[in-house]
Amino acid sequence: MRTDAGRPTFGNQYPMSKMQYPATNRRPFIIPIFLPHSGCPHQCVFCNQRAITGTSRKNPSPSAIRSQIVEFLKYRGNLRNLVEIAFFGGNFLGLKMDYIKALLSEAATFVQAGQADGIRFCTRPDTIDYRRLEMIKPYPVSTIELGVQSMDDHVLDLVMRGHTSADTKVAVALLKQHNYRIGLQMMVGLPGDSDETAHATVVKISNLQPDFVRIYPTVVLKNSLLAKWYQKGKYLPMSLESCVSLVKNLFLYFRAKNIPVIRMGLQASEDFDKGATIMAGPYHPAFGHLVHSKIFLDMAISAIDARISTDDIVSINVHPRSLSKIKGLKNGNIDFLKKRFKIRHLKIIPDSSMGEDKLSIE
Numbered sequence: 001m002r003t004d005a006g007r008p009t010f011g012n013q014y015p016m017s018k019m020q021y022p023a024t025n026r027r028p029f030i031i032p033i034f035l036p037h038s039g040c041p042h043q044c045v046f047c048n049q050r051a052i053t054g055t056s057r058k059n060p061s062p063s064a065i066r067s068q069i070v071e072f073l074k075y076r077g078n079l080r081n082l083v084e085i086a087f088f089g090g091n092f093l094g095l096k097m098d099y100i101k102a103l104l105s106e107a108a109t110f111v112q113a114g115q116a117d118g119i120r121f122c123t124r125p126d127t128i129d130y131r132r133l134e135m136i137k138p139y140p141v142s143t144i145e146l147g148v149q150s151m152d153d154h155v156l157d158l159v160m161r162g163h164t165s166a167d168t169k170v171a172v173a174l175l176k177q178h179n180y181r182i183g184l185q186m187m188v189g190l191p192g193d194s195d196e197t198a199h200a201t202v203v204k205i206s207n208l209q210p211d212f213v214r215i216y217p218t219v220v221l222k223n224s225l226l227a228k229w230y231q232k233g234k235y236l237p238m239s240l241e242s243c244v245s246l247v248k249n250l251f252l253y254f255r256a257k258n259i260p261v262i263r264m265g266l267q268a269s270e271d272f273d274k275g276a277t278i279m280a281g282p283y284h285p286a287f288g289h290l291v292h293s294k295i296f297l298d299m300a301i302s303a304i305d306a307r308i309s310t311d312d313i314v315s316i317n318v319h320p321r322s323l324s325k326i327k328g329l330k331n332g333n334i335d336f337l338k339k340r341f342k343i344r345h346l347k348i349i350p351d352s353s354m355g356e357d358k359l360s361i362e
């Protein structure tokens with residue numbers, strides 16, 4: 001194992017400041033290192049990271065991590081995106097300090113060699129404190145994501161998170177003081193959650209002004225406590241339709257506040273798609289696409305409703321990158337609009353002068 005004495009130092013600042021970070025619109029190329037349930041104080045009601053990450057191995061050695069990073073870098077090819085080495089699937093700052101330092105040291109060598117631009121990790125709000133942030137200060141950590149899940153203390157209590165919304169506020173304030181990019185992850189459809197509490201959570205998260213958010217629907221994962229509650233009839237997951245509709249409204253709120261939503265829905269996986277790990281709940285491999293398609297469908301309905309002409313030939317202009325969103329999954333939006341408005345010919349016209357989140361009707 002590398003020792004601290006041999007660890008490269010980077011000064012007190014991440015080499016690329018937070019202000020420089022958004023210089024490219026390209027998504028970062030993420031090298032994910034999964035540490036399922038590592039550093040967790042207990043298992044939260046809804047969680048089964050081994051099912052989510054598809055990996056059961058715990059605490060890989062720094063040299064195993066080095067091999068994984070080297071392997072992933074081969075896929076980067078000539079992409080010029082930022083490269084971030086990401087530790088996901090557990091509670092990073094809940095790990096033992098020596099292990100945290102060993103992992104960060106290993107990842108940092110790739111930053112020092114110019115093969116990566118930074119490190120990110122996901123951790124619980126109640127693991128953010130001054131002492132731990134001082135400990136990671138010498139390493140090139142760019143982004144820290146917090147599993148907020150909800151800003152409703154009753155919901156947090158029911159799902160046995162073991163922290164409160166106040167912990168999240170304190171954590172975000174500390175991360176801001178240290179100039180990290182902050183990502184906040186929330187869930188919808190948790191036990192005790194409702195459309196109202198989800199909206200209240202979004203308002204509180206927006207007030208914290210994170211750099212980005214992720215929204216995850218609650219699904220019932222096998223071997224979670226939630227699965228037992230579901231089997232006993234103590235928990236009923238949201239339907240896919242109502243979840244898409246709720247997340248659409250949450251997304252629109254964040255968008256109006258200029259807060260990027262970088263993911264909606266769980267990352268698709270073969271196990272999820274085969275139903276091997278999900279017992280019930282609003283899982284869809286293209287959940288985010290469903291949300292965007294619903295937004296475009298709503299816009300098209302309003303625009304067609306408002307038109308003066310009753311012509312049964314309608315053209316919808318959208319940016320080329322929004323074609324799949326207006327069409328919907330398997331052209332579902334097109335079929336819906338034709339039927340609802342008795343349209344004989346519905347043309348979708350790509351128009352690069354349109355904003356990507358806009359449409360116009362002719």
Ligand code: SF4
Binds near residue numbers: 044
């Ligand atoms: S939700 Fe986070 S803290 Fe809770 S068990 Fe899962 S990984 Fe650990």
